[in-house]
Amino acid sequence: MNLRPTANLVLVLSTLMACATSTPEDQASRLVEKYLNSSSELSSISDARNVYSTTLSALIQRDQSSVQDGEVGKLNFEPLCNCQDTGGIEKVTLNSPSEDSVDLSIQWSSQELPSSITLTFVKESGQWRVDEIRSKDVPSLKLFLSPSPKQQP
Known part of the structure; x- marks a missing residue:
């Protein structure tokens, strides 16, 4: 699924949100609408349990409480976009869908250099949650947030 201009993205996301069944597309559209639009002042970090998988949520909460x-x-950034300021989505691509996981690539145009990020969704207790985030700067959010061997008890 390739979406070009933002107007088409909003139309498709609105249509996806109207679906009764929870799909990765539904969750992705909710995340984009709630946390990644240019007027949002919310952070997914404060709602980690509803956005992220159990594993990634625990790592985020550990980091924030440490x-x-x-x-x-x-x-110290919004993990869903690996940025400080949101907005400027240029293209969204759904990759490798399966019954239990799917990758969603988001390309940004509003940052100094065009960049992309990949969100991997997994199904937990019937809900799609972000389980991993990969970008050029942070190849694995899980590894980035995991304690180094020296820090582990």
């Missing part, structure tokens, strides 16, 4: 007041953990 810092003292006023400090920032490793995750």
Whole structure:
């Protein structure tokens, strides 16, 4: 599924949101609408349990709770776009769908250099959740947030 201009993306996402059955496309459209549009001030980090898989949510929560007041953990950006400012989606592509997982690639045009990010969704308890995020700067969010061997008890 390739979506070019933003108007088409909004139309397709609105149509997908109207579907009664939860699909990766449904979840992706909700994430884009809630966290990745240019007027959103929300962060998926604060809603980790509803956005991310159990494993990735636990890593995010561990990172956020491991810092003292006023400090920032490793995750000092919106993980869904690997950015500070959202908006400027140029293209969304659904890759490798299966019954239990699917990859969604998002290409951004609003950053200094065009960039892309891949979200891997898995099905947990009947809901699609983001289980991994890959980009040029962060090849694996799970590895990025995992404690180094020195930090493990």
